[in-house]
Amino acid sequence: MVRLEGQNAIELRNITKRFGSVVANDRICLSLKRGQILSLLGENGSGKTTLMNMLAGIYLPDEGEILADGKPITIRSPKDAFDHKIGMIHQHYKLVEVFTATQNIILGLKAKGGLNLAEANRKVQEICDRYGFEIDLKKKVYDMSVSEKQTVEIVKVLYRGADILILDEPTAVLTPQETDKLFAVMRNMKADGKALVIITHKLNEVMAISDEVAVLRKGKYIGTVKTAETSPQALTDMMVGHAVTLNIDRPQADELKKRLKIGNLTVKDKEGVKKLDDVSFEAFGGEILGVAGVAGSGQKELLEAIAGLQKLEHGSSILYIAPDGREQELYNLTPLDIIKKGILLSFVPEDRFGMGLVGGMNITDNIRLRTYRDGKLMLSDFAESKALAEKIVTDLEVVTPDINRTPLRRLSGGNVQKVLVGREISFNPTILMTAYAVRGLDINTSYAIYNLLTAQKMRGAAVIYVGEDLDVLLELCDRILVLCGGKVSGVVDAKNATKEEIGLLMTTVGGGKEATNEA
Amino acid sequence: MKHEANTPLIRLAKRDAMSGGAIWAIRVGSIVLSLLIGCLVILITGNNPFKAYGVMIQGSLGGKVYLQQTIKIAIPLLGCALAIAPCFKMRFWNIGAEGQITAGALGATLIARLLDGKLPSLPLLLLMCLAAIVAGGIWGLIPAFFKAKWNSNETLFTLMMNYIIIGVVGWLQNGPWEARQGRMAQFSKDATLPKVLGIHCGWIIVLVLVLLMFFYMRYTKQGFEIAVIGDSKNTASYAGMKVGYVMMRTMFLSGAICGITGFIILSGANGTLASNIANGVGFTAITVAWLSQLNPFAMIVISMMLAILTKGADTLQTQMNVPASLSNIIIGLLLFCMLGCEFFINFKMIFRSRKTEKEVDAK
Structure with a gap:
């Protein structure tokens, strides 16, 4: 069959998926074209992964239809997905640690006339050469870096003959150099006529790699634009949406008292990737300090580090200044230590049931x-x-x-x-930290929460508010700290800053240090 | 291309809340169902199921001696289920109760061998019990320590610990401590638990433990910590609980109660130590703990139920010439149905309706 570039490989029509009363995807329409890279952009919880999981055969849509080459199909299992030449590379790799790359790639496939590892090696090598993957096929998975494991996953999908590849946040675990390599092979696959979807929320990557961008917000399809005809700002607007005109009271506290002094805070995850990189700032009693950033920029780690739930790298410092002026270093204290020292630290974590509540x-x-x-x-x-x-x-x-x-x-x-x-x-905390305190809440409840936070600020608490809605951040907070890739890319005065300014700081990787850091 | 049906025949969906009445109806229904399937099995062996069930009831409850024997079977089951409850509440899969019972019995035997005849009965028994608590506790603590320190797999670890201690006792029994023909000497009367109402006083000990465990799990700080860790370790850390420490503490407690159970079997029923002293109690107790949803009072009922089945099947074997393994089959059926019914409490099945199928075909 001749497959023209630009032809629809997969078309989604009015796909709806509910989990109980939550509508994860609401009548979404999307088409994936051959020889094209589509970015699926959206905030956390906007339904990107859910949508793609329905293509990969993990979930079944409640409503709507999926068309492959114009014909309706049903994908009931990952095997069905492969039969329709759809392959998904998930965020969490599914590899057998003690097997080599090749063994993992051919795992589960029925070969005619028994297993011929040399032949399999040759075929896999052929795929690698065609698209420019660099990998030692005889290496065992437990010896591999995250990036190598990802390569194995991609080759595995290609080996099974996938023409449509879905990559779920592939760059989240990669270094910038590894990301460049990944993008190079993605372009090679695109040139070979494959349809690619990359799920991401990093705008610079969207701009660098994709041909088209489809934006989801809160489970709804917002639209598809050509990458060449859009800008990070325009995409941010689509992604975050224009909230209802907000009007949050922002009274001023009589006096600001220094409560927290964070110095050189560095946190690494299990893989050794820096989640927080040399973060320094101060928080004051009597103000709300907003924390902005695209999801996964280190917000979670920041709050958990202050709460004593993260292992800090050497040289980090969290200095707590009590209302009576006494100072207390929180470096490497456990939550129990913090309670026992009588520090009234409150924390509303992001994942309510995973942490914070039972x-x-x-x-x-x-x-x-x-x-x-x-x-x-x-x-x-x-x-x-x-x-x-x-x-x-x-x-x-x-x-x-x-x-x-x-x-x-x-x-x-x-x-x-x-x-x-x-x-x-x-x-009556002296420090109140909240992460996405209003996520998933209706507008009235959200306002109730904003009022509670403001009341705490007026009582003299230092409030740290991690949020995703820039309009709210600008209305509610006194100052806003912007994180980008685990670094502080700037601290702005919320009364004078604009959304565009913050949006730019959110996406400026590594840079932006020159931004105002006074206050 | 052949048009496929839009949805699979049966889909599963998580249920919302179910009323308490409906839940209990399903549970009781599952017991009835297991007894009905049991009828079939008895029929296959060529017997009248109603008569068989009658014999089982008669042989386990129909007389003072029978009842006493049944209760004697239930005592260690109940004691051990109580020991396992806090671990399971914490989602720490302690399947090493068998070994912890053996360790406790070994500790008690050591004291009996050293001090029997030198001390009056009461202090001797108290010391034996204390030794059982320490020995069982340590045997439970070891896997918890490794789990807390290096996140080792507690299921395998506790299981393997069983074989070690059983092997040690087997060696003692056939070696240094052998009295005659691979057996150890019987304890004197001083080292034996006194009888109350015709049964060794172990039943009083386990009933006291029921009350204590209920109180511990429901009203103490430690019980609360166990419950929180079982639901979410992250939330527990967030609330300032030391997860590793609580694990070790709870496993010591669990091992200690297993140790007491071992002491009861040793001093109450057997009167001597042997490598098979636990005799599967540690595993059957897991069943008791699960079936009673970790509720100590329900454990009294469930352990009695299993004891009735075991004793009843023994009688069945002698009176109707039915293999004793029949009781295992019926216990197995009971387990299968009772644990299986939880699935229907948590999930509902959605069948593909004909109507939607037609709609799809019409397209």
Whole structure:
């Protein structure tokens, strides 16, 4: 069959996918063309991976149809996907550690007349040569770097004859040099007539590699634009969307008191990749310090590092200045140490059930996470948590069938978040850190949360607000710290800054140090 | 190209909340179902199922002596299930109860060999029990230490620890401590648990443990920490809990209670140490713990239920000439149905409806 470049390889029509009451994909239409690289752009939780997983046979769409070469198909399993020549390279690699590259690549394929490793090696080598992959096929996976493992995954998919390749955030774990190499082979594959999709939220990469960009926001399809005809700013606007005109009160505190002095904070992940690179800043009681950045720029690690949940590299410093002026170095303290030192540090983490709350427990038990140590002798605290739970439910209008019975997992996202925020502000913190505090919440609940944070600021707490909505950051915060690739690319005054300014800082890799760092 | 159906025949979806009544209806239904399938099995062996079930009930509950024997089977099951409960609550898969029981019995035997005849009965028994607690506790602590320190796999580790201690006791039994023909000497009366209401007083000990464990899990700080770690280790760290330390503490406690159970079997029932002292209790207790959803009071019921089945099948064997392995089959069926029914509590099945299929075909 002759396959023309630019012809639709796959077409998605009105694809909808729900998880319980959450609509992860809402009537999405998309087409993948041969000889073209399409970027699928969107914030975390916008439904990119869910959509592509339906092509890879991991999920089944609830509604809508998928067309391959113009004919409707059903993809029920990853095997179906391969039969339709669709291959997906997931974020988490699925390789057998003790096998070599070739063994992993041919794994699970039925060869005629038994296994001929030499023949397989030759075929794999052929693919590598054609597209320019550099890899030692006899190397065992446990000896490989992340980038080599990724190469094996891509070759594996090609070996199975995929014409349509989906790469889920392939550059998240790569160094800039490795990214360049990956892009080179992607261009080779494109020249060979393959249809490629790259899922990403890094705008500079979108601009560098893709021909077209499709943007999703909150599970909805926003549109597709030609890369050549757009700009990072325009894409940011599409990605973040123009929020309803906001009007958040921003009263000024009487005085600012230095509360935190972060110096040279560096955190590495398990792979040794720097998630935070030499981050230094100060936070003051009586102000809300916003933290902006594309997802995965180190926001999570920053807050967890301050909360004592990350291993810090040598030379990092987190200096806490108590309201009475005493100073306390938090470097390498555990959360328990921080509690025992009497530091009133509150933290609303990004993943509510993964950290911060216990989904299987009721509201009172979740409040008890903070109070259980106050009980007498061996006994867990009961009276305090019960009273506090009732107060939070009343004050924040939490809707729950039964405060002492219903597990938190059964409540709606907004109510869950109210319980978490309510608990964290209940003990009058001197530092309050929140990560994506309003993600998934409706506008009213969001405003309730903003008001709570502002009230804490006026009470004298140093509030650190990690957010994704630039409009909100600009309205709510006093100063905004912008992270880019784990580095501070700038600190701006929220009253004077513009969205464009911040957007630019968000995408300027490594640079931007010259930006104003006063305040 | 052949047009394929749009959805598979059966899809699974997670259920929202289910009412308490419906949940219990499913659970009771599963027990009934297992007994019905059990009927079929009994029929295959050429017996009347109703008569067989009747014999089983009669042989396990129908008389004072029978009942006492049944309770004697239930005591170590209950004790050991109580020991496993906190580990499982923490999602720490301790399948080394067998070894921890043996370690506890070994510790108690050591004291008995050293001090029997030199001390009055009560202090001797208390010292034996204490030694069992320490020995069982340490045997449980070792895998927890490695898990906390190097994140080793606790399932394999606890399992392997069983064979080590059983081997050690086997060597003692046939070597240094051998009395005659591969057996150790029986304890004196001083080192034997006294009887209360015709059964060794182990039943009082385990019932006290039921109360203590219920209280521990529900009302103490440590119990709360265990529950939180079981749900999310990250949340536990976030709340300032030392996950590794709690793991070690809980496994010491679990091993210690297994040790007490070992002491009860040793001093109450057997009166001597042998390498097969645990006799599978450590594994059956996992069943008891799961079936009772880790609720200590439910464990009383479930351990009695399994004891009735075991004792009943023994009677069945002698009276109706049915193989004793029949009881294992029925216990297996019971387990399968009761654990399997949890699936239907958590998930619902969506069948492809004919209507949607037609709609698709019409397109």
